[in-house]
Amino acid sequence: MSDLLAVNHLTMRFGGLTAIDDVSFAAKNKEITAIIGPNGAGKTTVFNCLTGFYKPTVGELLLQGDSLTYRLERLEDFVVAQKARVARTFQNIRLFPAMSVLENLLVAQHNKLMLASGWTIKGLFGLSSYKKEEAQAIELAKYWLDKTNLMKRANDNASDLPYGDQRRLEIARGMCTDPRMLCLDEPAAGMNPKESAELNSLLQFIRDEHKIGVLLIEHDMSVVMEISDHIIVLDYGRKIAEGSPKQVRNDSAVIRAYLGEDEDEELPPEVTADLQNDKAHG
Amino acid sequence: MSVLKPKNLNAILKDSFIIGLITLVLAVPIVGLPTINATEGLKIEPRWSVVILMVLGVFLGRLLLNLWWHREPTLSSSIIIQNIPLLQSLQQLLKFILPIGLIFALILPTMPFASRYVMDVAILVITYIMLGWGLNIVVGLAGLLDLGYVAFYAIGAYSYALLANYFDWSFWICLPMAGVFAGISGILLGFPVLRLRGDYLAIVTLGFGEIIRVILLNWYEFTGGPDGISGIPRPSFFGLEFKRNSEGTFSGFFGLDYSSMHRIIFLYYLILALALLTNFVTLRLRKLPVGRAWEALREDEIACRSLGINPTNTKLTAFAIGATFGGLAGSFFATRQGFISPESFTFIESAVILAIVVLGGMGSQIGVVLASVVLIGGTELFRELEEYRMLAFGALMVGIMVWKPRGLLANREPTIRIKVEGSS
Numbered sequence: 001m002s003d004l005l006a007v008n009h010l011t012m013r014f015g016g017l018t019a020i021d022d023v024s025f026a027a028k029n030k031e032i033t034a035i036i037g038p039n040g041a042g043k044t045t046v047f048n049c050l051t052g053f054y055k056p057t058v059g060e061l062l063l064q065g066d067s068l069t070y071r072l073e074r075l076e077d078f079v080v081a082q083k084a085r086v087a088r089t090f091q092n093i094r095l096f097p098a099m100s101v102l103e104n105l106l107v108a109q110h111n112k113l114m115l116a117s118g119w120t121i122k123g124l125f126g127l128s129s130y131k132k133e134e135a136q137a138i139e140l141a142k143y144w145l146d147k148t149n150l151m152k153r154a155n156d157n158a159s160d161l162p163y164g165d166q167r168r169l170e171i172a173r174g175m176c177t178d179p180r181m182l183c184l185d186e187p188a189a190g191m192n193p194k195e196s197a198e199l200n201s202l203l204q205f206i207r208d209e210h211k212i213g214v215l216l217i218e219h220d221m222s223v224v225m226e227i228s229d230h231i232i233v234l235d236y237g238r239k240i241a242e243g244s245p246k247q248v249r250n251d252s253a254v255i256r257a258y259l260g261e262d263e264d265e266e267l268p269p270e271v272t273a274d275l276q277n278d279k280a281h282g
Numbered sequence: 283m284s285v286l287k288p289k290n291l292n293a294i295l296k297d298s299f300i301i302g303l304i305t306l307v308l309a310v311p312i313v314g315l316p317t318i319n320a321t322e323g324l325k326i327e328p329r330w331s332v333v334i335l336m337v338l339g340v341f342l343g344r345l346l347l348n349l350w351w352h353r354e355p356t357l358s359s360s361i362i363i364q365n366i367p368l369l370q371s372l373q374q375l376l377k378f379i380l381p382i383g384l385i386f387a388l389i390l391p392t393m394p395f396a397s398r399y400v401m402d403v404a405i406l407v408i409t410y411i412m413l414g415w416g417l418n419i420v421v422g423l424a425g426l427l428d429l430g431y432v433a434f435y436a437i438g439a440y441s442y443a444l445l446a447n448y449f450d451w452s453f454w455i456c457l458p459m460a461g462v463f464a465g466i467s468g469i470l471l472g473f474p475v476l477r478l479r480g481d482y483l484a485i486v487t488l489g490f491g492e493i494i495r496v497i498l499l500n501w502y503e504f505t506g507g508p509d510g511i512s513g514i515p516r517p518s519f520f521g522l523e524f525k526r527n528s529e530g531t532f533s534g535f536f537g538l539d540y541s542s543m544h545r546i547i548f549l550y551y552l553i554l555a556l557a558l559l560t561n562f563v564t565l566r567l568r569k570l571p572v573g574r575a576w577e578a579l580r581e582d583e584i585a586c587r588s589l590g591i592n593p594t595n596t597k598l599t600a601f602a603i604g605a606t607f608g609g610l611a612g613s614f615f616a617t618r619q620g621f622i623s624p625e626s627f628t629f630i631e632s633a634v635i636l637a638i639v640v641l642g643g644m645g646s647q648i649g650v651v652l653a654s655v656v657l658i659g660g661t662e663l664f665r666e667l668e669e670y671r672m673l674a675f676g677a678l679m680v681g682i683m684v685w686k687p688r689g690l691l692a693n694r695e696p697t698i699r700i701k702v703e704g705s706s
Contacts, residue, residue, distance in 0.1 A: 051588060081590030088588050096581035100696035107578040108589050113571035124566055138700065155699050177589055
């Protein structure tokens with residue numbers, strides 16, 4: 001399996017602050033790749049570079065398309081979504097609050113529909129070719145509403161949804177753009193255990209049925225450890241470890257980053273017991 | 283009604299008494315002791331009866347206000363409960379009002395009270411409705427605060443006036459051209475400024491509006507400067523002009539007696555058709571991807587970018603289409619007035635159009651109609667108040683903003699609905 005995304009020597013500086021320092025990693029198609037790390041490790045900055053919102057100071061970001069490779073660092077943000085088809089969600093949810101749930105999903109299919117409406121001209125005269133295309137777009141929206149359990153709320157304003165539903169709507173909106181890679185920025189934040197279990201199965205469904213790459217930033221370890229195929233750990237803008245969930249869990253650098261620097265001090269007994277437990281269960 | 287507790291009543295009486303006392307203290311020197319001119323100099327002539335009346339009035343007024351404020355809470359909650367069916371019936375009423383309003387607009391010229399004055403006011407109101415609808419695309423849908431909309435109105439008006447003066451082209455050729463010119467100028471303005479947001483965009487568009495006016499004022503050889511352009515040709519009815527009886531005129535062709543009202547009625551239907559065209563196109567665009575992209579852009583530009591929507595192009599289309607309708611309305615204005623000068627295109631015009639959009643409820647088409655009727659028709663109604671007219675205008679605006687802070691009609695209907703099981 002070839003790499004869907006290759007990040008080579010990515011560095012991002014804001015003035016004197018180096019947010020990301022020479023990070024390289026790869027993400028494969030049909031896999032869930034998680035980026036984890038303590039607060040301020042530079043995870044969201046990586047996402048912003050990937051989706052074109054920031055221009056990286058150094059480095060190349062290669063996304064394998066159908067026939068050509070896109071250099072994401074050279075594209076403008078909306079072109080990344082349009083041509084390279086990288087979809088993303090945001091840490092602080094960014095829906096279109098005053099528009100209905102269904103409209104949110106139709107806006108996601110803007111470029112396809114714009115083409116079908118002949119840049120508005122055909123649509124203005126109500127030609128049937130556009131109507132057919134719009135019906136298809138609604139079908140796609142319904143499909144994702146069904147998958148995210150939002151069917152009943154389709155006509156409600158996005159702002160009226162509860163928090164967990166808004167998170168799932170954002171994922172549905174991302175999927176409606178028909179992406180090659182889906183970047184999720186803390187999709188489980190603020191969710192209860194039941195909701196995050198549902199989220200797990202949704203993400204696995206996306207990976208297995210739609211065969212796209214999923215890039216995930218997450219703090220909720222029950223999500224990360226359960227569904228990730230590959231984990232990258234960042235700390236202070238550097239990559240400190242990567243590998244399978246099992247490898248990462250036992251990595252001494254990761255434990256240090258999460259639990260403290262002092263090596264002389266022994267880990268608290270509960271933590272060591274937990275770690276051994278995890279080892280025993282694999 | 284509510285029963286007041288004695289403790290409450292005491293407090294109310296005390297409060298009203300204090301307010302009455304303050305009035306007394308103020309009224310005695312200000313109202314009670316006026317000076318009058320007398321032969322031996324200034325003389326004081328006390329007016330105690332007026333003071334007593336004032337104090338009593340203030341005391342009673344305060345008492346009534348207090349009683350209103352201290353109503354039993356059950357009363358207000360019962361109002362809220364009653365309000366819900368009231369709101370629903372209001373929306374049902376709205377469905378009836380739409381066709382009735384349209385029919386009324388169509389048959390207005392045949393009404394017995396449709397005098398020259400009434401028709402002139404109606405034309406004015408509909409012109410502002412059209413401008414409001416045009417600006418609604420930019421401000422209400424795309425969320426771009428445009429304070430220089432009158433510039434496009436001016437470009438439309440001058441396009442027609444100059445084309446007619448220099449080339450002798452008819453109104454029907456110039457009308458679409460005026461729209462195109464205004465649209466192009468919208469794009470030209472849009473390119474450099476649309477990367478700005480919010481307040482910054484507002485300032486630049488404000489500047490653009492002034493630039494256009496100053497150019498019209500100073501380019502004397504071309505636009506006539508402050509003298510304006512007069513003798514702008516009137517529109518013709520498929521080549522038939524509105525003139526006194528002779529061959530090739532409207533009245534001559536149809537065998538009617540000449541009446542100056544013919545032209546007014548024709549102008550009325552012309553602006554009604556233009557306004558309805560604006561409305562039709564806007565309603566249509568709202569349901570198309572471009573319209574949804576406008577609204578999405580108003581809601582969250584960053585989310586739009588993440589979905590692959592080109593924000594610059596989307597904003598430009600909103601600006602250009604809004605400007606086009608402004609241009610069409612301007613061209614109508616020129617042909618109606620027969621004379622235009624930069625005086626007609628000052629900032630206050632932009633402000634009035636923006637006020638119509640905001641007071642009507644951003645993005646609401648019917649809201650624009652209501653606000654135009656209230657603001658433009660209302661100021662005409664208050665014409666007898668003379669210098670207090672603008673005061674009434676201002677009070678009206680303040681009132682609407684107090685009772686309806688999001689505009690007269692603020693709720694938005696989704697552009698598309700699907701049937702959902704188990705819910706409304």
